[in-house]
Amino acid sequence: MHVYTNRPEISNAVAKHKENGSKIGFVPTMGALHRGHASLFNFALERCDVVVVSIFVNPTQFNNSQDLETYPRDLQADLELLEKINPNLLVFAPGTTTIYGSKIKSIDYDFEGLNMVMEGAFRPGHFEGVATVLKYLFEIVQPHFAFFGEKDYQQLQIVNKLVAIEKLPVAIIGCPISRHDDGLAESSRNMRLSQSHREIAPFIYSTLLKAKELFNDKSIGDVHQFVTNAFADSTLKLEYFEIANASTLEHTESKKANELYRAFIAVFAGDVRLIDNIALN
């Protein structure tokens, strides 16, 4: 498996494949790879001739320096997993200077409100950091397709907006959320959960499923009340629960016909922050 760390080498490798008519897929990650990431690699491998995986813990998307410091990193284990999935994957694992030069700074984007709600509201600057690194990565890799998980559904909407703003020649593909058998969404952060929090964490998804059921015939206010009550006595601390329009991500108080809605949740299990979401209709 090829592991590239600098720009010209990965750009040239991709350009050669393109000359041969290959369709290039790209899966950006921050490493600490798990089955959730693997589902994206497999999704991409089924649809593209050549798949590039980037591994880069992007400093500008962390609004909390402790979160950045404690973010799990294990490049060796990541490469072993990638090799097992498919030795033909191209891996791009740059250093911070390779991406940012000497200015570790986000670009200011106008995402028309998409970045002001939920993750954007609780993690100021997060999406500007995500968009900045993706703009740079897209410029380096120049893929035909890029694959993102619905696990980070708001991020997926931001990426679509970034591509429209920057007029980037890449098609964005959303991939379904991969879960543990007990329903917990796979996440690099799960490995930091204490045993007791790991045992209780599937409650997040079971509550979302119940919220989905209630959404059919109760008011949005009732669904909010149910979720707030459900977490009141839990060791998991609810940061937010939101029902929003699935494309604009606007907060919704009442359901409109022909609109698609989604529920979003963020929870603290000790100092580990977990997010999840579900389509409601």
Ligand code: AMP
């Ligand atoms: P990250 O390494 O957390 O930045 O994630 C890299 C990509 O993997 C993003 O597009 C995520 O949405 C996606 N991803 C992470 N966890 C999951 C999951 N459980 N199911 C599907 N996609 C995921």
